[in-house]
Amino acid sequence: MLVIRKCEEHLGEATKNGAFPGAVHLYIGQEAIAVPLCDQLNDSDWISSTHRGHGHFIAKGGNIKSMMAEIYGKSTGICGGKGGSMHVADFSKGIIGANGVVAGGMGLAVGAALAAKLDGKGVVSVIFFGDGAANQGVLMEAMNISSLWKLPMIFVCENNQYSEFTHTSEVTSGKISDRARPFNIPTYEVDGNNVVDVWQASSNAIRRGRSGEGPTFIEAHTYRQRGHVEFEYTFLSRTYRDQKEVDLWKQEDKDPILRLEQQLIKNKNYTAIEVDEIHQDVNSEVEEAVRFALDSNDPEISSSMDHMIES
Numbered sequence: 001m002l003v004i005r006k007c008e009e010h011l012g013e014a015t016k017n018g019a020f021p022g023a024v025h026l027y028i029g030q031e032a033i034a035v036p037l038c039d040q041l042n043d044s045d046w047i048s049s050t051h052r053g054h055g056h057f058i059a060k061g062g063n064i065k066s067m068m069a070e071i072y073g074k075s076t077g078i079c080g081g082k083g084g085s086m087h088v089a090d091f092s093k094g095i096i097g098a099n100g101v102v103a104g105g106m107g108l109a110v111g112a113a114l115a116a117k118l119d120g121k122g123v124v125s126v127i128f129f130g131d132g133a134a135n136q137g138v139l140m141e142a143m144n145i146s147s148l149w150k151l152p153m154i155f156v157c158e159n160n161q162y163s164e165f166t167h168t169s170e171v172t173s174g175k176i177s178d179r180a181r182p183f184n185i186p187t188y189e190v191d192g193n194n195v196v197d198v199w200q201a202s203s204n205a206i207r208r209g210r211s212g213e214g215p216t217f218i219e220a221h222t223y224r225q226r227g228h229v230e231f232e233y234t235f236l237s238r239t240y241r242d243q244k245e246v247d248l249w250k251q252e253d254k255d256p257i258l259r260l261e262q263q264l265i266k267n268k269n270y271t272a273i274e275v276d277e278i279h280q281d282v283n284s285e286v287e288e289a290v291r292f293a294l295d296s297n298d299p300e301i302s303s304s305m306d307h308m309i310e311s
């Protein structure tokens, strides 16, 4: 969780100075969803993600040097620097990819789940998607076929209360978790800022998927601490949420990392000094990844047509 947080804190700062091309959508505040779930997966399991995909990539074991280089548009990036923030992917780690199309990862994840079912090796496929994406029709198609064919799918709706600059309540009727019930898909509604709650729901979902019992739906309530996209107020003419609300979600009792740290210290699992040491280790790891990205070369112009399909 800290690796995600610190990588993204760096990205939030660096983008201010135009250090890399393209926009970044940060996952800060939502780390307790991807991490406890992905920590229970193997490289052969699949995840498909969103435009806010760095957290999923890191949680599933993606290499942070290659991710950082990708975002910096360097030849050493995981997609050779051609994809950028919204396309970080690594098939060798089961990461089908971040996705700039809202709900675009849904069909890809169902396809992977079907392949997994046909292979019969107990692999599961996870789709992470937002509350906004829950209003895309493909969710209904994905739930329908996953339930009918008992696919090893795990639907994870990260309800962070906003779609871009619109509060969920303005565009969403009913409860998102209720949408899976008519398809006979078992559903968990959890506090997405509580790593243990997400861990437990995920563990049940993974067990169901591996044993051929079919899909599971998890709605994880959370909050997007950063803007929809960094520096949104350079093009927005109005505010769309109260700063007090944002500050509230950064407090010790809400922020997923601070909450976990407090709990670990209180339960005497870790001392404050040990927690600080973890911070220092992660700082070094992230600094190294940034240095790797900065020291890497831009892609050669001659590589611009690589990986294109010739007709």
Ligand SMILES: Cc1ncc(C[n+]2csc(CCOP(=O)(O)OP(=O)(O)O)c2C)c(N)n1
Pocket (backbone or CB within 6 Å): 050, 051, 052, 100, 101, 102, 103, 129, 130, 131, 132, 133, 134, 160, 162, 163, 164, 224, 228
């Ligand atoms: C099909 C499609 N429609 C619209 C957009 C523009 N868009 C990008 S992110 C976003 C909001 C997504 O909200 P949500 O699914 O809740 O994800 P969050 O940003 O909160 O993580 C929109 C409308 C898009 N990228 N793709």
Ligand SMILES: [Mg+2]
Pocket (backbone or CB within 6 Å): 130, 131, 132, 158, 159, 160, 161, 162, 163, 164
């Ligand atoms: Mg959202």
